[in-house]
Amino acid sequence: MLIAGIDYSLCGPAICVxxxxxxxxxxxxxxxxxxxxxxxxxxKTFLSNIHGSVFEEYxxxxxxxxxxxxxxxxxxxxxxxxxLEGYAYGAKGRVFHIAENTGILKYKFFQNNIPVxxxxxxxxxxxxxxxxxxxxxxxxxxxHRETTHNLAKIIxxxxxGVTNPVSDxxxxxxxxxCLYDNIKYTMI
Numbered sequence: 001m002l003i004a005g006i007d008y009s010l011c012g013p014a015i016c017v018x019x020x021x022x023x024x025x026x027x028x029x030x031x032x033x034x035x036x037x038x039x040x041x042x043x044k045t046f047l048s049n050i051h052g053s054v055f056e057e058y059x060x061x062x063x064x065x066x067x068x069x070x071x072x073x074x075x076x077x078x079x080x081x082x083x084l085e086g087y088a089y090g091a092k093g094r095v096f097h098i099a100e101n102t103g104i105l106k107y108k109f110f111q112n113n114i115p116v117x118x119x120x121x122x123x124x125x126x127x128x129x130x131x132x133x134x135x136x137x138x139x140x141x142x143x144h145r146e147t148t149h150n151l152a153k154i155i156x157x158x159x160x161g162v163t164n165p166v167s168d169x170x171x172x173x174x175x176x177x178c179l180y181d182n183i184k185y186t187m188i
Contacts, residue, residue: 003183004076005083005176007168010101012037013068014168015075016176022187026180028147033172034075035165036068042165046155052165061097069105079114083179085171086118119178127181128174136162136170143170 005016014035018026033050037043043054053071058064076082084106087099109116122132128142140162144150151166152159162170 001183002079003081003083003176003179004079005085005172005174005179006072006076006105007085007171007175008072008102008105009168010064010068010097012164012168013072014165014172015072016169016172017075017079018176018180022180022184026177028149028173031173031176033169035168035172036071037165042155046151047149050151050155050169061100065101065104068101069108072105073108073112076109076114077112081115081117081179081183082109083117083119083175083182085124085175086120088121117179117182119175119182124171124174124178127178136167139170139174140166143173147173 001018001020001022003018005018007014012035014033017032017034018030019032020026020030024030029049031049035050035052036055037052038055040054043052045051056067058067084102087095087102106116125134125139126132128134129138131138134142140152151169152162155166155169156163
């Protein structure tokens with residue numbers, strides 16, 4: 001089984017790809033992570049399975065949406081299914097841009113016959129932390145407890161608190177884990 005969990009955004013998309021059997025236990029070691037960043041010092045490989053790349057240059061929003069969605073579709077090529085974190089309905093700012101960007105990604109998955117399951121942000125947070133309104137620090141703590149990896153210290157040691165790309169990687173991990181659990185539950 002090859003599945004992916006995506007924390008999709010305009011500024012810091014991250015993808016967790018899980019390869020294993022449904023009878024396996026979901027684990028960090030069976031995952032590979034990919035993310036985009038505009039900070040060159042974060043665009044490298046960490047822990048051998050976390051791979052960062054720099055955003056491609058773009059001249060127009062549509063070009064940006066196309067390059068980000070093409071990157072994500074390429075990473076997820078061959079996946080049996082993709083879990084995509086849904087919209088945060090309380091979000092402010094460029095919500096229509098986010099929706100346009102996500103629509104293009106969903107269309108590319110449709111063209112490649114990759115089923116997409118949208119998982120609400122509150123479901124992801126509740127499964128990770130036991131509460132649907134967990135913050136970035138709570139999510140990172142849950143990730144650290146589960147995987148023993150402190151990504152904030154590994155990837156962004158110069159930052160205080162949990163920031164991108166760490167929070168995006170953590171969210172992608174838990175989106176993927178939710179998808180895995182949902183698939184496993186339907187097979188029982």
